[in-house]
Amino acid sequence: MLANDVKPTSGKEVLCKVCGDRASGKHYGVPSCDGCRGFFKRSIRRNLQYVCKEGGKCMIDVMRRNQCQACRFSKCLLVNMRREAVQHERAPRSSAPPPCNLVSIPFDFYTPQKALPVRPANILLPLPTLMPVDLVYKPIDSQFTTGYCGFQRELNILNPAFDKQQSSLGMENNNTINLSKTNDSFDRVNPLKGVSSLQTEDGNCKELIFESAAKLLYFAVKWARSIPHYNHLPHRDQSVLLENSWAELFLVMASQWGLPLENLTISKELDNIRHVLQQFRHLKIDVAEASCLMALILFKAIPSLSTTSIEYISLVKDQSIAYLADKCGAFRLGHLLLLLPQVKNAAIPKFIQDTFFKGTVGEVAIERLLGDLI
Template identity: 25%
Template sequence: MDLSNGPEPCIVCGDAATGYHYRCMTCEGCKGFFRRTIQKNLQYHCKWNRKCVIDKTTRNQCQECRFHKCLQVGMATDLVLNERQRTAKRKLIEENRERRKEEQSKVKSRDLSVEMDALTDNDRGLICEVVTAYEYTSGKPQNSNNKGEYEGVSAEIQTQDPESWQQLAEAMTPSIVKVVEFAKGVPGFTELNVDDQILLLKSCCMEIMCLRAACRFDPENETLTLHNGVKLRKSQIHQGGVAVLIEPIFDFAMGLSKLKLDKAEIALLAAILLMQSDRSGLKEPENVEKLQDAILGAFKRYITENRPHQPVHWAKILMKVTDLRTISTRHAERVLCIRLDNSGEIPPLLLEVFNEGHTVS
């Protein structure tokens, strides 16, 4: 229809047409009249020998002449639907309407999903701070002064005397300090309740140290480099004493190496270990949960953006959190058993790390 000069006239009565109905440009009145006549098979009779003039003022005065003019101008009776056809048409229209709604809903969901999966400026800022804190406090293993890289290590690892535990404590001290420094660099940590900060550090310290040790694992040679630069092979570790603490880290390290995490993923994994709102004894767990959610959200969006073809990568990383917490729990249980059997043998620092002390400073 060309409406630039106003509505076109109905070809039957001259009233304003609303479109093509049954092949002719007609108004709503003539369209409805024609449809009802066909559907109900109505019969009309003209009192004036079928010579009535039909326009918008006289169209209701003679139905026979009006219907005759509808046919005369070309309105098609075969296009008028019967009851069965009307029902089928209404059903089809409704199905199409529902399908369009579903398609629009899917498009909106995809758009929303893409928007939610996109890294925000806040995400990028948080990730940058976490990575900076982790790299600044990671340090590099010291070079071992031993002429034989593996010589004499197995004897130290398998012994159970107090001196061995003291050596382990001294070797771990720099790592513990680095974990504390890392935590202070994670956005929001220092704003938490002080007691909660201590509890979180105490709970995650061994987990993060295990993670850092695992990141120094060489899968090709199957060696683990300690903080002091000494390299160990799993075959050198024998059951008993300090060995029970190191052996699980080898198994975890081999699994972690297969994920090929980049530096941001490792740093964010450490931050997740720090911010665990389900740690028993937290005074303000809701504040920890807020920081945890922010890190988890940024981490997931980072993976979505950088690993679009690895949909299960995120789930695998979360499994590593569970693995590290399990290792830490088993460590604590083993240290407790050793402590009960050998009173006074384990240094206080190790008892603190393995949740047997009171503070981590």
């Protein structure tokens, strides 16, 4: 084993040799925290090269370890973390992520047992470095049957006439699904392929767009409901948060699952949406990053929320940012956070509803229907 539990003999807590945080074990020959372990492993495996703008004189500690990757890597080598230990470590069985789906994301690092009390002193406590494997987006396939059946019920809320169209969409009256038909019109979506990956054979583009959009909205709502911190809030506050974020969540979901845009009427608003989706593809946003961005979008300190909820939301946002900073470093964190105003600017609720949902909900505002989905 390359990582062993470190048990202090003097009764004192063993600290990470790189940044001084609490060590989780002996990694690559040195007592270190999960953050520095993961950083060193990524740097070696990807053969990353870093340059320090301050001439290699940056201080590396818990608060500043993400400010300079070059000095952090140098510190790893200085304390004798072993390159060969990473290179000889057993590689994953497959380069593909574990087969899980987004709608079952539990946000395990926010579970009630680990959730911190809402006190300012706790905001700076470190997050667990490893995200759960359930934070992986999964294309629609046979493992998604249960979620798909649930989607049929929710789509009935969005479109009272949907039950008359089930057979043409591959959904049968007995609440089962003909996946061969469904996959023809909503093919397996690679998150990095983006919006062009959805194809249809029958050329019924409008119907495909409306159905795809309804699925994405349903998955976004179900994702929110899977987060324990969201469920702990008063029901009224849950509704307010979702009503103020559904359009933005919809776009982030579209960036990961894909959405057919090719045959829509060209407009400035649609160009903005295309630009945002292209930015996600260009930055190669992974599933953990996308999930954290969705958490930052969902948990907004809206004035109409209760005081307790606002404090709770502040904690969740701080934890999400802390995780992103530790996962990807300050430079990439900046690029990720700059996406949020772009998403907000492109996610115009009225335009998104008229473009993607008019065929399913007509003139009824999406905000009025969200309560039935929560």
